[in-house]
Amino acid sequence: MPLTQEGIKGLTKKAWEIRRAIIETTFTCGGSHLGGSLSQTDVLVALYYKYLRIDAARPQWEDRDRFILSKGHGGIGWATILGDKGFFDKALLKDFNKTGSPFGMHLDSRRVKGCDASTGSLGHGLAIAIGLAVGARLRKKDYRTYCMMGDGELCEGTVWEASILAGHHKLDNLTAFVDRNSLMIDGPTEQITTLEPIDEKFKAFGWETLVIDGHDFAAIGEAIEKAQTIKGKPTIIICKTIKGKGVDIMEGQAQWHYGGLNSDLRDQALACIDKHYREIPG
Amino acid sequence: MAEGMTWSVTDGDKLTQAEVYGEVLSQLGDKYPDIIAITADLASSTKIERFGKKYPERFINVGIAENSMFGMAAGLALAGFKPVVSTFAAFTALRSAEQVRTDICYQNLDVKIIATHAGISFGQAGSTHHCTEDIAVMRSFANMTVIVPADGLETGNAVAAAMEWPGPVYIRVGRGFEPPVNKTKDYGYEIGKAITMREGRDITIIACGVGVLHAVRAAEVLARQGLSARVINMHTIKPIDRDAIIQAVKDTRRIITVEDHNLIGGLGSAVAEVIIETGKACGFRKLGVPDCYSIVGYPEDLYHYYKFDADGIVETVSELMRMEIEEDEDWEDEV
Numbered sequence: 001m002p003l004t005q006e007g008i009k010g011l012t013k014k015a016w017e018i019r020r021a022i023i024e025t026t027f028t029c030g031g032s033h034l035g036g037s038l039s040q041t042d043v044l045v046a047l048y049y050k051y052l053r054i055d056a057a058r059p060q061w062e063d064r065d066r067f068i069l070s071k072g073h074g075g076i077g078w079a080t081i082l083g084d085k086g087f088f089d090k091a092l093l094k095d096f097n098k099t100g101s102p103f104g105m106h107l108d109s110r111r112v113k114g115c116d117a118s119t120g121s122l123g124h125g126l127a128i129a130i131g132l133a134v135g136a137r138l139r140k141k142d143y144r145t146y147c148m149m150g151d152g153e154l155c156e157g158t159v160w161e162a163s164i165l166a167g168h169h170k171l172d173n174l175t176a177f178v179d180r181n182s183l184m185i186d187g188p189t190e191q192i193t194t195l196e197p198i199d200e201k202f203k204a205f206g207w208e209t210l211v212i213d214g215h216d217f218a219a220i221g222e223a224i225e226k227a228q229t230i231k232g233k234p235t236i237i238i239c240k241t242i243k244g245k246g247v248d249i250m251e252g253q254a255q256w257h258y259g260g261l262n263s264d265l266r267d268q269a270l271a272c273i274d275k276h277y278r279e280i281p282g
Numbered sequence: 283m284a285e286g287m288t289w290s291v292t293d294g295d296k297l298t299q300a301e302v303y304g305e306v307l308s309q310l311g312d313k314y315p316d317i318i319a320i321t322a323d324l325a326s327s328t329k330i331e332r333f334g335k336k337y338p339e340r341f342i343n344v345g346i347a348e349n350s351m352f353g354m355a356a357g358l359a360l361a362g363f364k365p366v367v368s369t370f371a372a373f374t375a376l377r378s379a380e381q382v383r384t385d386i387c388y389q390n391l392d393v394k395i396i397a398t399h400a401g402i403s404f405g406q407a408g409s410t411h412h413c414t415e416d417i418a419v420m421r422s423f424a425n426m427t428v429i430v431p432a433d434g435l436e437t438g439n440a441v442a443a444a445m446e447w448p449g450p451v452y453i454r455v456g457r458g459f460e461p462p463v464n465k466t467k468d469y470g471y472e473i474g475k476a477i478t479m480r481e482g483r484d485i486t487i488i489a490c491g492v493g494v495l496h497a498v499r500a501a502e503v504l505a506r507q508g509l510s511a512r513v514i515n516m517h518t519i520k521p522i523d524r525d526a527i528i529q530a531v532k533d534t535r536r537i538i539t540v541e542d543h544n545l546i547g548g549l550g551s552a553v554a555e556v557i558i559e560t561g562k563a564c565g566f567r568k569l570g571v572p573d574c575y576s577i578v579g580y581p582e583d584l585y586h587y588y589k590f591d592a593d594g595i596v597e598t599v600s601e602l603m604r605m606e607i608e609e610d611e612d613w614e615d616e617v
């Protein structure tokens with residue numbers, strides 16, 4: 001069912017609330033992968049609050065849709081959403097990164113409910129997602145599998161091996177995303193290793209490709225819904241995003257890939273986010 | 283050997299191992315014009331970027347593509363260069379194990395690898411970024427030399443020495459911000475020669491990496507309890523200093539190893555292999571990370587949790603001191 005204006009407004013609010021919580025947790029945990037957590041948030045919010053068939057009370061429900069965060073360093077952003085959805089008590093996040101906490105920078109599926117696979121070493125998630133999608137087919141299940149990758153992550157050869165496999169197996173129950181924020185750690189992706197044309201590459205490997213603004217909920221919703229209707233091939237949604245989205249000093253800045261916040265920086269970041277929140281139309 | 287060691291750092295005691303490495307490598311650039319420095323989107327984290335800033339034309343950032351990076355290093359070595367490669371230990375010894383073994387070690391190529399964030403020193407990142415397997419993996423590759431420096435200054439020494447050492451070398455450093463164990467770099471570092479940090483008669487603690495600091499601290503506590511512990515810094519795991527181990531068996535009859543690594547296959551196993559071959563009686567314990575995926579947390583907490591900090595060493599020493607060891611009067615005769 002397409003997103004209504006009201007629906008878009010609700011997701012927009014939720015996304016800024018999640019970003020707010022990411023900043024708060026980063027302050028208490030000493031440092032986090034802020035840039036990529038802030039850029040991925042809108043797509044994750046659309047999935048978790050609108051599209052994924054999940055039930056927080058039944059994290060192991062066999063028929064649930066699966067989500068794999070292949071760019072596992074976005075774990076702090078993902079955990080914030082899982083906690084908000086009620087997979088666990090979100091108060092636990094105050095111990096993020098602390099000794100003995102279930103939450104480290106990269107989520108551990110054995111310890112974090114709602115996390116379908118442990119990731120963090122880049123280039124692994126897509127193949128795991130393919131396994132889940134093939135598994136659904138073999139078991140005649142109608143769940144869908146979603147996988148979010150970083151754009152820098154696309155340098156990894158395993159991504160391309162996996163995409164050949166997904167195309168070959170015509171996995172139309174698989175939707176992948178690229179968080180195309182154009183930065184990795186050491187700088188702009190195109191300066192370090194040319195990735196473009198990303199869509200043409202996936203297309204050549206048998207994928208349906210969509211290129212959208214990854215901060216536009218209408219576009220995100222439309223693309224996810226379109227992918228659900230495509231038959232005979234997997235879909236990849238290349239989401240153009242801004243690394244550090246929502247916080248002026250972090251937007252488009254490679255050095256905010258990972259960082260800590262003192263109370264001044266935290267307040268500055270929260271002020272930016274609150275301003276965006278207030279400016280939500282309607 | 284000493285001739286190769288032309289580097290210096292100020293404030294060496296305040297720098298991390300990786301920071302000293304980056305600095306030393308950049309100082310070696312003129313002496314070794316064939317060095318090509320390579321990384322996979324971890325120039326800043328591994329500190330290899332210092333070399334890159336000084337010699338941009340001899341620096342390659344391949345993006346997040348470790349396997350191709352190690353293969354490419356092999357190709358550059360075949361083309362006559364001296365590649366120096368840096369990424370995290372997990373992405374070296376685990377992800378790219380086959381490139382390191384088959385492309386580099388099999389052909390015995392002159393590739394120097396400095397892998398950072400090893401062991402559980404990147405505690406909060408979790409097991410995807412921990413690497414408690416690399417010593418085991420790397421020492422099982424024929425032709426590979428494996429070095430685990432104790433601190434920043436020793437890292438500098440190891441990097442400089444590696445440039446003069448033939449064939450592939452794996453140097454493993456932590457992320458650590460621990461204080462150094464060496465006061466100066468001029469203590470006669472040599473690959474393959476263990477360093478006695480402290481003499482002792484009752485027991486020998488053989489350590490590598492951050493374990494050396496814990497061992498030295500433990501020995502101080504033990505001295506106050508009236509026990510004389512020898513501390514050996516076994517910075518080279520392969521080729522291992524057999525003589526130092528055999529001497530320790532002979533002199534103290536009790537040995538404990540300490541490492542930030544899985545208890546299977548690392549320093550402890552390497553030392554045990556030598557002890558067993560002597561056929562002599564020797565009490566022995568390994569300290570390190572048990573065979574599990576570590577909990578997350580601050581490294582110093584994790585070292586304590588897994589009992590290989592000074593407290594854990596002291597506890598294990600007490601246990602081992604209670605053990606009866608049947609030794610013959612005559613070392614030559616005893617089997």
Ligand SMILES: Cc1ncc(C[n+]2csc(CCOP(=O)(O)OP(=O)(O)O)c2C)c(N)n1
Pocket residue numbers: 035036037039071073120121122123149150151152153154179181183184185243257322323324346348373377
């Ligand atoms: C195999 C592997 N190599 C290196 C790293 C270290 N690392 C963590 S994040 C990152 C950059 C990721 O960039 P990108 O995929 O573009 O993610 P984003 O910009 O969305 O954060 C790197 C190199 C890793 N986690 N895994």
